[in-house]
Amino acid sequence: MTAMIRxxxxxxxxxxxxxxxxxxxxxLIAADPVKAIKDKVKLVNNKLVIDGYELSIDRGVKVxxxxxxxxxxxxxxxxxxxDLIIDGAVIIPKGTMPPDLRRIKVLxxxxxxxxxxxxxxxxxxxxxxxxxxxxxxxxxxxSGGGSALFEEPVDPIDLNDLRKTTSLLLRSGADIKxxxxxxxxxxxxxxxxxxxxLYPATTVSLILSDVVGDPVEFIASGPTAPDSTTYSDxxxxxxxxxxxxxxxxxxxxxxxxxxxxxLPETPKPGSPIFKKVFNVIVASNYLSLKxxxxxxxxxxxxxxxxxxxMEGEAREVGKxxxxxxxxxxxxxxxxxxPAVLLMGGETTVTVRGSGVGGRNQELALSVAISIAxxxxxxxxxxxxxxxxxxxxxxxxxxxxxxxxxxxDLGLNPFEALANNDSHNYLxxxxxxxxxxxxxxxxxxxxxxxVI
Amino acid sequence: MTAMIRxxxxxxxxxxxxxxxxxxxxxLIAADPVKAIKDKVKLVNNKLVIDGYELSIDRGVKVxxxxxxxxxxxxxxxxxxxDLIIDGAVIIPKGTMPPDLRRIKVLxxxxxxxxxxxxxxxxxxxxxxxxxxxxxxxxxxxSGGGSALFEEPVDPIDLNDLRKTTSLLLRSGADIKxxxxxxxxxxxxxxxxxxxxLYPATTVSLILSDVVGDPVEFIASGPTAPDSTTYSDxxxxxxxxxxxxxxxxxxxxxxxxxxxxxLPETPKPGSPIFKKVFNVIVASNYLSLKxxxxxxxxxxxxxxxxxxxMEGEAREVGKxxxxxxxxxxxxxxxxxxPAVLLMGGETTVTVRGSGVGGRNQELALSVAISIAxxxxxxxxxxxxxxxxxxxxxxxxxxxxxxxxxxxDLGLNPFEALANNDSHNYLxxxxxxxxxxxxxxxxxxxxxxxVI
Numbered sequence: 001m002t003a004m005i006r007x008x009x010x011x012x013x014x015x016x017x018x019x020x021x022x023x024x025x026x027x028l029i030a031a032d033p034v035k036a037i038k039d040k041v042k043l044v045n046n047k048l049v050i051d052g053y054e055l056s057i058d059r060g061v062k063v064x065x066x067x068x069x070x071x072x073x074x075x076x077x078x079x080x081x082x083d084l085i086i087d088g089a090v091i092i093p094k095g096t097m098p099p100d101l102r103r104i105k106v107l108x109x110x111x112x113x114x115x116x117x118x119x120x121x122x123x124x125x126x127x128x129x130x131x132x133x134x135x136x137x138x139x140x141x142x143s144g145g146g147s148a149l150f151e152e153p154v155d156p157i158d159l160n161d162l163r164k165t166t167s168l169l170l171r172s173g174a175d176i177k178x179x180x181x182x183x184x185x186x187x188x189x190x191x192x193x194x195x196x197x198l199y200p201a202t203t204v205s206l207i208l209s210d211v212v213g214d215p216v217e218f219i220a221s222g223p224t225a226p227d228s229t230t231y232s233d234x235x236x237x238x239x240x241x242x243x244x245x246x247x248x249x250x251x252x253x254x255x256x257x258x259x260x261x262x263l264p265e266t267p268k269p270g271s272p273i274f275k276k277v278f279n280v281i282v283a284s285n286y287l288s289l290k291x292x293x294x295x296x297x298x299x300x301x302x303x304x305x306x307x308x309x310m311e312g313e314a315r316e317v318g319k320x321x322x323x324x325x326x327x328x329x330x331x332x333x334x335x336x337x338p339a340v341l342l343m344g345g346e347t348t349v350t351v352r353g354s355g356v357g358g359r360n361q362e363l364a365l366s367v368a369i370s371i372a373x374x375x376x377x378x379x380x381x382x383x384x385x386x387x388x389x390x391x392x393x394x395x396x397x398x399x400x401x402x403x404x405x406x407x408d409l410g411l412n413p414f415e416a417l418a419n420n421d422s423h424n425y426l427x428x429x430x431x432x433x434x435x436x437x438x439x440x441x442x443x444x445x446x447x448x449x450v451i
Numbered sequence: 452m453t454a455m456i457r458x459x460x461x462x463x464x465x466x467x468x469x470x471x472x473x474x475x476x477x478x479l480i481a482a483d484p485v486k487a488i489k490d491k492v493k494l495v496n497n498k499l500v501i502d503g504y505e506l507s508i509d510r511g512v513k514v515x516x517x518x519x520x521x522x523x524x525x526x527x528x529x530x531x532x533x534d535l536i537i538d539g540a541v542i543i544p545k546g547t548m549p550p551d552l553r554r555i556k557v558l559x560x561x562x563x564x565x566x567x568x569x570x571x572x573x574x575x576x577x578x579x580x581x582x583x584x585x586x587x588x589x590x591x592x593x594s595g596g597g598s599a600l601f602e603e604p605v606d607p608i609d610l611n612d613l614r615k616t617t618s619l620l621l622r623s624g625a626d627i628k629x630x631x632x633x634x635x636x637x638x639x640x641x642x643x644x645x646x647x648x649l650y651p652a653t654t655v656s657l658i659l660s661d662v663v664g665d666p667v668e669f670i671a672s673g674p675t676a677p678d679s680t681t682y683s684d685x686x687x688x689x690x691x692x693x694x695x696x697x698x699x700x701x702x703x704x705x706x707x708x709x710x711x712x713x714l715p716e717t718p719k720p721g722s723p724i725f726k727k728v729f730n731v732i733v734a735s736n737y738l739s740l741k742x743x744x745x746x747x748x749x750x751x752x753x754x755x756x757x758x759x760x761m762e763g764e765a766r767e768v769g770k771x772x773x774x775x776x777x778x779x780x781x782x783x784x785x786x787x788x789p790a791v792l793l794m795g796g797e798t799t800v801t802v803r804g805s806g807v808g809g810r811n812q813e814l815a816l817s818v819a820i821s822i823a824x825x826x827x828x829x830x831x832x833x834x835x836x837x838x839x840x841x842x843x844x845x846x847x848x849x850x851x852x853x854x855x856x857x858x859d860l861g862l863n864p865f866e867a868l869a870n871n872d873s874h875n876y877l878x879x880x881x882x883x884x885x886x887x888x889x890x891x892x893x894x895x896x897x898x899x900x901v902i
Contacts, residue, residue, distance in 0.1 A: 212774075213777060214781075304785050305782075305784045305785055306757075306775060306778075306785055307771075307774040307775045307778040307785070308778055308781075308782070309774040309775075309777045309778050309781075310771060311770040311771065311773070311774050312767040312769075312770035312771045312774075313764065313767040316763040316764040316767030316768060317763065317771050318763075319762040319763035320758075320761060320762065320763045320768050320771050322762070323663075323758040323760040323761045323762050323763075323796055324757060324758045324760075326664060326758070326760045327737075327756070327757075327758040327760050330664065330665075330737075330760075331737060331756075331759070333756045334755050334756055334785065345774055370762070
């Protein structure tokens, strides 16, 4: 894999910047779908080897995929398994460019609200699933966006009902887990139902996680994962967000019948079908942070992974991170200098202004304000998908001089933050990182170097 | 020192709670002014011993003190030095109750805006200072609130001008460092000027820090510390906050004359007078965190001090801390379970509602929301002064069941947060910690236990 940061040259303000950007790239590379698959899945003596476990694949494998990264994951699996792949198809969003695949077909759907193409592509994937026989091995490639790309609603919910329900959920304020709890209970493929369909074949799901904390049952609504949620949870969520009366009658009917036990529940943890299912995370925020940690250590830094589950308003999280940086400067705690602090997850930006920015750039600007004047500190943050908020940048890299140089240019960092205009502020200071879309998403990756 | 938490009985929901509250108390005890002085200052063969340094005090010592904790610090120094104290006086806020002192006189001033009593008491302290001769040893006891209690403005600034300037600064949005930069340049006693007055006697300042990061030059406006700020900085700050034209003419005159070099600058780092000055932090947020760490280790926990310089909006900081807790649960990082995370500093609460609460209770409620349902986690946070915001509580202790129990009582944690009503919410769940005023202030102390 070549360097992923497009404007590396203009960002190398110091050796610390060079190190920080190397570490950032290590995080992006670890999240690359092709590399993630090839690192995790090996072919040894015609056996599939994952994390030391071996699986005989004498009869070949069939590949199903769903999600924004599934075509690139398919390329990775083709590179590992080659002609052992006897059939396969993946569903990616319309308008995205897949790599050239030799054996696995590329289908298209719509995201974040499913459309007819999502449903048609799902039917095609299910046809392939229905060929399953005892002794078969199915590899399922799962990544973010899969919930909308891969769907077949329970009768009598039709496409319009599904679209309306999805739109209501997206606008409701429900978080991804809550949304997917509802989705799992109006679907014939989510919440472990795909695993049910594939039984008694063996299912190996390779998962690229875009949900903070990597809960496999919520990533792409967990088509091959045991479902810990219930019809009752789904109804509670619709009521809690005040949309129970707004969703289509067909949705209320399905959930009500489910509640009354007239429809089967999704397969639960402990269900025997999961004895033949292996859900394996191949890329995640934490795995990217571990890769970044490895590079940081090789560069001679002491490292600390603070969290892979960072949440909170970006500008406030920035102040907290600056407080950790200052503590390291004063006391060599929580990690001794030269230190690299690693953080991942997904902060929030409450948009109040009309500027251009994103979570990572706003976080970086907030840190820059709080470390102004400090020597020997660099902070960088990047969206692993390469797109930070409404800007065309991936993230930003700042240091103790950023805000001071900004003042020299007549720029006010507080105004930029207040106007959600971090991008325009940081761009003028050559602090914005560009990668273009990376074809992956393991949320945001942040680090601070403190010497 | 006896247990400081008054309602310990009702808070012991589990063994983890017991441990957490023991650790909290260790932080409060370390910040206790009497204990802090006695732990730091020893009398060995009639020599004053501090951190291994020895100072001969054959001629006795004189004690000056300023700040909310200075009378209790005086009690500590009386207990160590006894009759070796030949004279002394401290200034505390009117309305606070001093301990019985044998040799050191208690004077009163006004806080946060100085009044005539502040100026009169300062004159009395300065009379004592003016007795200094080469070979004398002065012990200066410094704590928060000293800026308003100890003041003599530069001519021709009078009391009214001083009060007006202080009020303008307090309302301006300037932070404590910015406020004290201005104060230092209109004062005859701040910004190292007391050290100047005491020269060539030896000055030992014992400092209880209430400023995040413990910058001695800003604690009580640093009367015995080298001043890194200038007249020019003071003018910039008044202009930045739009109050240059609002402060009294006398203040503008003093600062303008200073700018033109017609008035001497405060003593700067490197000034020879500081060869005879020792500024020693005896209590601080970091020292309290270290004491808490010691107790946590004795209780069998792995520990990590995340920061002693915590800043940011309490409800957002809570989400970030919960992200660290969740990461420990998932990966045993940044510290292996059973783990104690320690954090200190001062978060912010932007008041939007009309409820009752404070920084620590709002932080605890935010953490409680984000850890709801998690087993084996307890989080506690307390204001070391014993008064959290507009409530009569010191802080709160929560766990993964707090919000769930709240729901059973029909309480909505999100509404409580939105209405800044954390106190009333947490009180109903027996999660509020009461200590009463502690007579000290090293900012806020927080910890999470994760098993």
